[in-house]
Amino acid sequence: MSANIMSRTPSTATPVWNQFERKVDEVKTTKTDINHLVMDYLITNGYPGAAKRFAAEANIQLKTDLESIHERVEIRSAIYSGDIKLAIEKLNELNPECKANEINQILDQNQSLHFALLRLQLIELIRTCTSVPNGDIKPALEFATLQLAPRAPTNPQFLEDMERTLSLLIFPKDQLVPGLATLLDPGLRKEIAARVNEAILEHQGARKEARLRHLVKTRAFAENKAREAKKDIPDKLDIGLLSETHDSTHSRNNNHVNGSTNGNGDIVMTNNGDVDSMMS
Structure with missing residues (x-):
């Protein structure tokens, strides 16, 4: 599967479309780039178990402190379960070395x-x-x-x-x-x-939004602007971020993900907020 950001269009494309496809093909997205996008998403959105597993699979050095991710996951899981009092208490426990001031x-x-x-x-x-x-x-x-x-x-x-x-x-x-x-x-x-x-x-000085989510939003914005301007582009522009090396991982996820998704397409966290229980 191609790692290009947008898929090819049918063979009936006009010369303008061919030029569009040629420009798309010039953008070479490496497996390393995609791996780091996925890792950034898992860390930012709070999936420590999946991040650890993916780091081993993709041979990426995990530089982020998993404990800090677990803290965010516990707070978010408390909110998901309706225990807001517990969530606030856990917020108060963040960074105990600055406990007196941190939550304030x-x-x-x-x-x-x-x-x-x-x-x-x-x-x-x-x-x-x-x-x-x-x-x-x-x-x-x-x-x-x-x-x-x-x-x-x-x-x-x-x-x-x-x-x-x-x-x-x-x-x-x-x-x-x-x-x-x-x-x-x-x-x-x-x-x-x-x-x-x-x-x-x-x-904590980190980005509020994962790079992958930002890229998807940017691509959707650019496509909408192009269509508003009546630019001659394919009727459908797919996002192709999965590389061949992770087809098997994608297949496992499709077979074992039992959680639901929210409006943004994210897996709704279960148990302690990690996706480990939904992956083989």
């Missing part, structure tokens, strides 16, 4: 993220108390009063978000309008978890 630097510099975490914790409390008939709503109200109410006046969006969240206590779950129902969707956990992961990476 992360959350104090990102008030929006801090509020989003607290709001998600309130949502989980509401989810618990409304899951049974005549559930006790006092813990949710106390949490909102102590944690969210003092912060709400500092930002109009905070106030609106808090009011919308507390509305979950008023309306039955089966009567929620779509705008409120989305608050109880697991997708919100994933969204906040991704923001937390990015904040930790940024605080």
Whole structure:
């Protein structure tokens, strides 16, 4: 399989298309480049077991501290499971040598993220108390009063978000309008978890987004611009990032990946957030 970024087009291509294909063929993507893109993705998105295995397969020296990845995975997994209190506690445990200041630097510099975490914790409390008939709503109200109410006046969006969240206590779950129902969707956990992961990476001086994801977005943007400008390009431009050396790995993944995917096509993490349990 070619490692070129875009696939060839049918033989019916016009001379302009042939020129396009010729330019594509001039871009020689090496196996080493692809391997490092994959490794960067696994590290950035928090797959320590897969990163270790891939490093051995591709003969890449793993320079990143796997422990730091595990810390991010544990925090993200706690959010995925709805244990926001545990996630915040684990955030507090990051970099114990600077424990007194580290988390304050992360959350104090990102008030929006801090509020989003607290709001998600309130949502989980509401989810618990409304899951049974005549559930006790006092813990949710106390949490909102102590944690969210003092912060709400500092930002109009905070106030609106808090009011919308507390509305979950008023309306039955089966009567929620779509705008409120989305608050109880697991997708919100994933969204906040991704923001937390990015904040930790940024605080550690790393990129917030994997190079591979950035390249895919850039390619999609360029294709859209070309089509808007009515450029004569093939009807379909595939991404061909798999090299021949990793066809077998790709096959194993297809056969053994049991997790679902989110809107971005990423494997939704299971167990402790690693993909080891989904690979042979």
